Amino acid sequence: MxxxxxxxxxxxxxxxxxxxxxxxxxxxxxxxxxxxxxxxxxxxxxxxxxxxxxxxxxxxxxxxxxxxxxxxxxxxxxxxxxxxxxxxxxxxxxxxxxxxxxxxxxxxxxxxxxxxxxxxxxxxxxxxxxxxxxxxxxxxxxxxxxxxxxxxxxxxxxxxxxxxxxxxxxxxxxxxxxxxxxxxxxxxxxxxxxxxxxxxxxxxxxxxxxxxxxxxxSQQNKNSYALIKAMDLFYKPTVPIEQKIEQFIQAQGLNIEDIDIYLTGMSGDAQNDKVYTDIGKNLFLSEKTAFYKNICGEFYTSAAYGLNVAASSLKKGIFPAHCLQDGKERKNTTHILFHNHFKNKDHSLILLNKCSN
Amino acid sequence: MEKLIIELKTEIIKVLNLEDITIEDIGNDDPLFGDGLGLDSIDALELIVLMEKDYGIKLKDANQGRDIFKSILTMAEYISKNRTI
Missing domain, CATH: 3.40.47.10 (Thiolase/Chalcone synthase)
Incomplete structure (x- = not known):
């Protein structure tokens, strides 16, 4: 979209x-x-x-x-x-x-x-x-x-x-x-x-x-947290999600390697998380895989907290270690791909960029 | 009557979610609406429900409420005369 x-x-x-x-x-x-x-x-x-x-x-x-x-x-x-x-x-x-x-x-x-x-x-x-x-x-x-x-x-x-x-x-x-x-x-x-x-x-x-x-x-100001560059929602995708993600990233003039953080809706539930770990492996994003539900818990609109994590991290210039799969803090992140799914039927992709303040 | 007044005050505080108000804060003659407790039309509906549920009194004429809900005392007097449960 x-x-x-x-x-x-x-x-x-x-x-x-x-x-x-x-x-x-x-x-x-x-x-x-x-x-x-x-x-x-x-x-x-x-x-x-x-x-x-x-x-x-x-x-x-x-x-x-x-x-x-x-x-x-x-x-x-x-x-x-x-x-x-x-x-x-x-x-x-x-x-x-x-x-x-x-x-x-x-x-x-x-x-x-x-x-x-x-x-x-x-x-x-x-x-x-x-x-x-x-x-x-x-x-x-x-x-x-x-x-x-x-x-x-x-x-x-x-x-x-x-x-x-x-x-x-x-x-x-x-x-x-x-x-x-x-x-x-x-x-x-x-x-x-x-x-x-x-x-x-x-x-x-x-x-x-x-x-x-x-x-x-629509206007940036000196306190802006982040830029929502692109977003997409899809229901029961007919093509592999990896392909959807690649198309989504490429449509923004970026490659998968340009993504600094792959922020996911991982929750600790094996069935839910497998969707993200498979994508991480297939798209070489495993080392960049992050989560947010460890700090806000699971609820229907927890994605709003995830967006908060992404935007606040981009503004601060630090992505916290406790939200990363490898437990290592990242600095100078520019592009965050935010991916959530609900029962592996509804998927959402949001691309966030750091603001050029 | 005094027992009924305390019971009414306790129930009104609970039903109307009157935070920070105790039964001692509500005078028997204090107006319930306007300058007194500051209740409004939705509270009036809650009081009508309370009268029917707890005392079996069904108000047929809405205008009756003006006199009945003047104060805790007027409510208690009406209830004691008309209660069916």
């Missing part, structure tokens, strides 16, 4: 790492449990009690990260607000449905209902910012964030917008964690999340959650 250059000019992140900080990427915390929850900021610093009681946790997180990204970018108001979420406001959805079942479909709670729709996140960000422009939400399980990003890219290409706030947001409830555990989504034991992806190749991963917002712009 041919896109216009898109600059990442602001990022806000709340995840299982330190909130609103790049510390989570360069000095991450490790955990010893398969279910890890977000490190929350002090919400009282951001919301009055009257506002706070009306919005659920995932919406609070998303509003805070959105405002942080906008503030970093120096842009006052985005031309579009686009959100990707696999589960939406699942915590309130569960409360609403639980109450509906317990009370035999009577006494439905209006607050839980209002907060239980998937597009509450994008709309509440808009209401909080008083932004009346384009607003959309994408719900496509493991490729929700990537679809939100594609929407923004198409709007940039059509010159309908000059800036977009794109957010990936998901939360993990105890109930949903248990349901996914039954179908083998999670590892039985996790001793060190930071080393989990590199060292573990069994069934299942560990769960995380997070809200990560990006302020995208």
């Amino acid at each position: 041919i896109i216009n250059p898109i600059y990442i000019n602001g990022i806000g992140s709340i995840s299982i790492q330190k909130p609103l900080s790049e510390d989570g990427i360069f000095n991450p915390v490790s955990y010893d449990t398969p279910r890890v929850s977000c490190i929350e900021p002090n919400y009282r610093d951001f919301f009055t009690p009257a506002v706070s009681r009306r919005i659920s946790k995932i919406i609070k997180r998303s509003i805070i990260t959105a405002k942080h990204a906008i503030s970093e970018s120096g842009i006052e108001m985005p031309d579009a607000i686009i959100t990707g979420t696999g589960l939406g406001c699942i915590e309130d959805t569960e409360k609403f449905l639980d109450s509906m079942i317990r009370n035999e479909e009577k006494f439905l709670k209006p607050s839980f209902f209002i907060q239980s729709t998937h597009n509450s996140i994008s709309s509440q960000i808009a209401i909080n910012l008083d932004c009346k422009s384009y607003n959309n939400t994408y719900i496509h399980r493991g490729v929700s964030f990537e679809n939100a990003l594609v929407d923004a890219a198409l709007l940039f290409k059509q010159k309908k917008i000059d800036s977009a706030l794109v957010t990936g947001s998901d939360q993990m409830t105890p109930n949903y964690f248990t349901l996914l555990k039954r179908i083998g989504y999670w590892a039985d034991t996790v001793n060190d999340t930071l080393q989990f992806v590199r060292n573990t190749k069994t069934k299942g991963s560990f769960s995380g959650e997070g809200s990560i917002s990006f302020m995208l712009s």
